[in-house]
Amino acid sequence: MSGDALVLDAVTRRYRVRNGWLGRGALFNAVDGVSLALEHGGTLGLVGESGSGKSTTGRIAAGIEPASSGTVTLGGACLAPPNSSAWRRERRRIQMVFQNAAGALDPRMIIREQVAEPLLAHSDLGRRARAARADAALHDVGLDRLGDRYPHELSGGQLQRAVIARALVLDPDFLVCDEPVSALDVSVQAQIINLLMDLRDRLNLTCLFISHDLGVVRHICDRVAVMHRGRIVEIGPAEQVFRAPTHGYTRALLDAIPAATPAERRRRGGPSLHPTESAVTKRHAEEPI
Numbered sequence: 001m002s003g004d005a006l007v008l009d010a011v012t013r014r015y016r017v018r019n020g021w022l023g024r025g026a027l028f029n030a031v032d033g034v035s036l037a038l039e040h041g042g043t044l045g046l047v048g049e050s051g052s053g054k055s056t057t058g059r060i061a062a063g064i065e066p067a068s069s070g071t072v073t074l075g076g077a078c079l080a081p082p083n084s085s086a087w088r089r090e091r092r093r094i095q096m097v098f099q100n101a102a103g104a105l106d107p108r109m110i111i112r113e114q115v116a117e118p119l120l121a122h123s124d125l126g127r128r129a130r131a132a133r134a135d136a137a138l139h140d141v142g143l144d145r146l147g148d149r150y151p152h153e154l155s156g157g158q159l160q161r162a163v164i165a166r167a168l169v170l171d172p173d174f175l176v177c178d179e180p181v182s183a184l185d186v187s188v189q190a191q192i193i194n195l196l197m198d199l200r201d202r203l204n205l206t207c208l209f210i211s212h213d214l215g216v217v218r219h220i221c222d223r224v225a226v227m228h229r230g231r232i233v234e235i236g237p238a239e240q241v242f243r244a245p246t247h248g249y250t251r252a253l254l255d256a257i258p259a260a261t262p263a264e265r266r267r268r269g270g271p272s273l274h275p276t277e278s279a280v281t282k283r284h285a286e287e288p289i
Ligand SMILES: Nc1ncnc2c1ncn2[C@@H]1O[C@H](COP(=O)(O)OP(=O)(O)OP(=O)(O)O)[C@@H](O)[C@H]1O
Pocket: 015, 016, 030, 048, 049, 050, 051, 052, 053, 054, 055, 056, 057
């Protein structure tokens, strides 16, 4: 594990509009001049309304999608465009966990094979060594003994654990998590959040955590970036951004979340805490497998 940072500098991503008020074929900036750094060992939360550019930023950070302009550097070296041989070398260090675990897994393959799959492209390990590495990753996420099962034999939470194991099997330094629990039952969300926190601490991972759930972001992130219409309008230590937001859009986002305590609820006149946040505070709750 090296201590270098993943840095996005003035990153822009342009798409062509298919239909919409800008007019068919017009270009628009889904991500517009975004600069941020993922510092070693930290967790940066990326929040903002739907369509603000969070996922696109995450995919660019993970090297899955190229920037239209701007640079992505890893330890000071420019990350190569996706699919070049240099990219394949660096790709191992940055892995992504998506929202839809079921869609990310092949229903015809057992879990162990799918967890081991990235090793085919990124290592020269033999079949048995790959299976052993996959079993170790499955152990890390609490799925011992389930490697021989097919995806349809696993619960939603177990599927997301398998997807996390597949991201971990290459021993990455950075993990980009894009809404990793929003497709799960509330009762399972806390277990997956707790697992991600445990893995981050145990494996010394540096994380970008994309979420709509500001309660969870406040709980697990040390820094927060707020996106609005493709731009970062505010970035700073989580406690500072949540306690004293400087941008009007951040204040509007925070006003939209339910109050954390009865006193705050009375002061603000809003509803009580989102169930996810009350649940994530119960760390180490284990999902039955
Ligand atoms: N491949 C694509 N082609 C065209 N437009 C795209 C593409 N991917 C994303 N967009 C558009 O870019 C904008 C930003 O999308 P993005 O998914 O990054 O936002 P988001 O903040 O992650 O939203 P959500 O929270 O709903 O996932 C949206 O207007 C989206 O429709």
